[in-house]
Amino acid sequence: MKEIKLHHKFNYTDVDRAFWAKHLEDWVPQRVYDSHIHIIDQSYQLETVSEEMKKSYWVQELQNMLSADVAGHCYQTVFPGRDVCCTGFGWPFLGWEIEGSNEYVWTHLPAKKWNALAVVRPTWVAEQVEWLLSHPGVIGVKPYYSLIGHDASSRDKYIEASIFDFLPHHQLEVLNDHKAWVTMHVPKADRLGHPENQRDIKEIRNKYPDIRLVIAHFGRSYTKPHAEEGILPLADDPGLYWDNSAVLNPEVHALAMEHIGPDRIMYGTDNPMFMMRGRRKWQGRSYTNHTSQDFYFNTNRESPEIEAGYTLYMYEALKAMKDACEKIGIGRDGVEKMFFRNADRLVADIEAHRDADK
Numbered sequence: 001m002k003e004i005k006l007h008h009k010f011n012y013t014d015v016d017r018a019f020w021a022k023h024l025e026d027w028v029p030q031r032v033y034d035s036h037i038h039i040i041d042q043s044y045q046l047e048t049v050s051e052e053m054k055k056s057y058w059v060q061e062l063q064n065m066l067s068a069d070v071a072g073h074c075y076q077t078v079f080p081g082r083d084v085c086c087t088g089f090g091w092p093f094l095g096w097e098i099e100g101s102n103e104y105v106w107t108h109l110p111a112k113k114w115n116a117l118a119v120v121r122p123t124w125v126a127e128q129v130e131w132l133l134s135h136p137g138v139i140g141v142k143p144y145y146s147l148i149g150h151d152a153s154s155r156d157k158y159i160e161a162s163i164f165d166f167l168p169h170h171q172l173e174v175l176n177d178h179k180a181w182v183t184m185h186v187p188k189a190d191r192l193g194h195p196e197n198q199r200d201i202k203e204i205r206n207k208y209p210d211i212r213l214v215i216a217h218f219g220r221s222y223t224k225p226h227a228e229e230g231i232l233p234l235a236d237d238p239g240l241y242w243d244n245s246a247v248l249n250p251e252v253h254a255l256a257m258e259h260i261g262p263d264r265i266m267y268g269t270d271n272p273m274f275m276m277r278g279r280r281k282w283q284g285r286s287y288t289n290h291t292s293q294d295f296y297f298n299t300n301r302e303s304p305e306i307e308a309g310y311t312l313y314m315y316e317a318l319k320a321m322k323d324a325c326e327k328i329g330i331g332r333d334g335v336e337k338m339f340f341r342n343a344d345r346l347v348a349d350i351e352a353h354r355d356a357d358k
């Protein structure tokens, strides 16, 4: 059949159709909630990504963002016959027009019955956060350490910041009052397991218990050692939520399902990144991305026969999730919770609180 253009350099091919039919058609539930997707029209990018930046971190080469309509087209293509909705937010870098991109999500996402997070800068006063949360469909915020200050050459100038450096207490107070959703991409090269992150997450949970705190990417736990260090000490907190976006590693999915359980894990894609074609390999605490596509980071090519069989990263992630469910013994009820019901319940709680406030 014909290739369908998804977005940027990414297409949907017969390899993907066959992968879906073989592994996913009978397993992915009818309703899918993507808890972590970046949606923003490319016109909000203020400066093109420098070649230096592209070479510094692989994700920078994929900074070609999805508009709401293109995101809808991609969902229809990659989840055939499914009802898909999402929590979407812009791209949290100062090379983008942040205020405008927040306006974009609350203008375009509610029309599709999708929810939005506002990207929030640490310098913004409490009233600004209050104002962001007053817009249609805005259920919370997406803070990020690169919003502390701009650096056109690297994403990670502020990676060693503490969480409170980019999500200050005066904002947390407002978010707590609104019972808002906060998607937290943890800082630090040591990821979620860093003692300061562990301490700060616990402090947020104690001081601001009504915030719906969602730890993105299982705390950036892409390898098993990082998952053991980061997830295990926090797994028992019954009020902490986790999105599994960008996690391809079946061992990490299995560890999370075993220790967190299916009631607080939410499916997410991290698209557009995960429409890349290829696979990932892990060694100890590091990983290698393999892809057939033309990127700076793509220095570990595999044989043409292997590359010809590559499917989308997001399909590999779904398959990893499926394998982990089988290994841990998570049945249909748990699968449906992770794909839809957990996120849907969280959103319903936030909306009920918002209506009660009116």
Ligand SMILES: [Zn+2]
Residues within 6 Å of the ligand: 036, 038, 270
């Ligand atoms: Zn993301």
